[in-house]
Amino acid sequence: MSHSNALTGSDILARALAEEGVEVIFGIPGGVTLPLMKAFETAKFRFILTRHEQAAAHMAEGYARATGRVGVCLATSGPGATNLITGIADAFMDSTPIVAITGQVATEKIGNDAFQEVDTVGLTCTITKHNYLVREAATIPKIVKEAFYLASTGRPGPVLIDLPVDISKQSAPYHAAAQASIRGYSPTLDGHPEQIRKAAALIAKAERPVILAGQGVLLSGAHEELRELVDKTGLPIGTTLLGLGAIPEDHPAALKMVGMHGMTYANYAIHYADLVVGIGARFDDRVASRPGDFAPQARIVHIDIDPTSIGKSVRVDVPIVGDVRRVLRELNKIVRAPSIDAWRNRIAEWKRQFPLPTGEATAKDRRDFRDRLAPRQPWYRDGVPVREIKPQAVIRAIDALADPHRIITVDVGQHQMWSAQHLTHRKPRSFIASGGLGTMGFGFPAALGAKVGCPDRTVINITGDGSFQMNCHELAVAVMEKIPVKVIILNNGCLGMVRQWQETIIPGARYMGVILEGSPDFVKLAEAYGALGLRAARNEEVRPVLERALAHPGPVLVDMQVTIEENCYPMVPVGKNLDEALQHD
């Protein structure tokens, strides 16, 4: 070093990250990130070594979703970067603010098929909000400033910084970056006043209005403004999967979840509405399977910060581009309540007519299930199921026993939908699911990230035996880093949702590739990592096991041996409208 204030690229990156307030980085180093790890030795933030880079990305996501701050993950070049990709794609789909840092081979070797080289920037083009290949160490503070700004503003999302190893060793002085200003990026925050007036006018004269709230409400921190809108207007309100928690579900206007496995009465409310107010929701294909026929009698108001979300799926009569919180503040100033008692009564009637299946009434006789299993019938003895615990009952028990301030993360499949349906969602940023990408293996690492970000809250991962095994190695991180999350596996011995679809789509076929034989003894697995393992096989064991798990100070893995033939209802089959849900097998 020629002069005293010159640092290496790695030192500059570490300092720039610290200046952004980073408190933890999840990741796995490798050859080209060694200079960076050296710089991290003296950094103020914590480095959590994961067992797989995919989990590192999901931990960053869980941290971001729970705290609202930017999550940071790190991987080396080549396989490290490709392993991150699922998590980055997940963050992109679900608008989760993360910054991913990848090592890259030396600049002079780029393009030469060097050891552990992959075109990370090229591969992540369409799954990042923006990405950078660092070419000079001196530009690092500016890049980091921009990366955090882009990740966390507008419609949030993942930003990747690819750092070649030679740049990480290059000397440069540290010049703190000014506030980021990017000429190609200026999200519209304030909604157009005329459009907001139009929305208010439609609400005032609506006879069958309904709000559909999505994650945009949580991302903009607008749950209080949303509550005010609902209290002022009395509009019934459903939420998307990622919008759960936008309105407390014990609120009288709350209809709970809308969509493929949403509440039938909520789906009817949308389908028969004369006004749908979409707030920070993107009308994706789990809500609007047939966008052309979506809410056929309704005018649609759509508030979203991302103009590309508007008009992409369903037709929109009153588009409002802007930050949900700012738009709702303006809307709340002028909105008036419509008279909709008849409509509320109609929804209440649907609610009585279509109660949420709890499992007691369904799956009594699944002869077809046994036939499809032939010749393998590990869960039947003399034609009688050996399992008795209803998965829905486990979730209801968790809902009753766990502290109301808990954070629940889920994976993907039946357990995810049952959790969405049967938990009482009261608070924002408390139900963390992989919505858009539908990533099995998301829930456990996301729980670890959430717990690191919110150490004072109970964090529970409700998962399936299929999903859990996709990232179960992170038990080592839970134990070593002392991250006391509670993992509840609804163990039904199969890829339940895929099996359910196999039944729906291919009548009479045997189960193909969905029966999870050969899974480990999960209690022993937990013990092998040094965590507490518990099991419940009978109904009367569910509550005591959950109580013990919740009371345990360290990480716990619970094997809930639930009935295997249970299917998740209601279910709107793909390609059907929201009023065409199946209620049972």
Place this chain on the structure above:
Amino acid sequence: MRHIISALVENRPGVLAKIAALVRARGYNIDSLSVGETDDPTISRMTFAVIGDDRILEQVTKQLNRLIDVIKVLDFTDRDYVERELVLAKIACPPGHRGQIIELMDVFRGRICDLGPSSVTVEATGDEKKIEALIELLRPFGIKEIARTGLVALLRGDPKDRNGASRGVRARKSAPPPVAPGTSPADSGDAGAPLA
């Protein structure tokens, strides 16, 4: 229907790849794409000819705007603009046919760039219809090779008019003023983006 979209983008390595990746990933049908630096060396102009209905076009425009490296997007549909394309064509041409080809190129205000013993290379510029017509007339001679630049286009009038017109055009779409300002920094008319 074919639409012309003009985008001002950061003139940096990798930007073309990002835009190409977006177009491919979203499944848009791009008929032609041309790129070149503007008078500001930090900015390039890309001109897209896109096939699709208004809905597709609106998505292409919005998705392009969503890219951080894209500074400004203008949709030329229903606007008054100048478009040009350059074509180079090598035509089979025994010496006896030269006269006919030279005559043809005169009519099209093209030029002869190269002469070989059995071929002639011609150059012409014009809008897409003119280029297509020329190619059809050259075809009977035997086209050996052809290279086209793809369209480039600019709005007529001075920059102030362009921005005024820009708002008018966007208002044409199903979404009146609201989408327009939100959709693109382009429509704010300044956005610190010099019009090339």
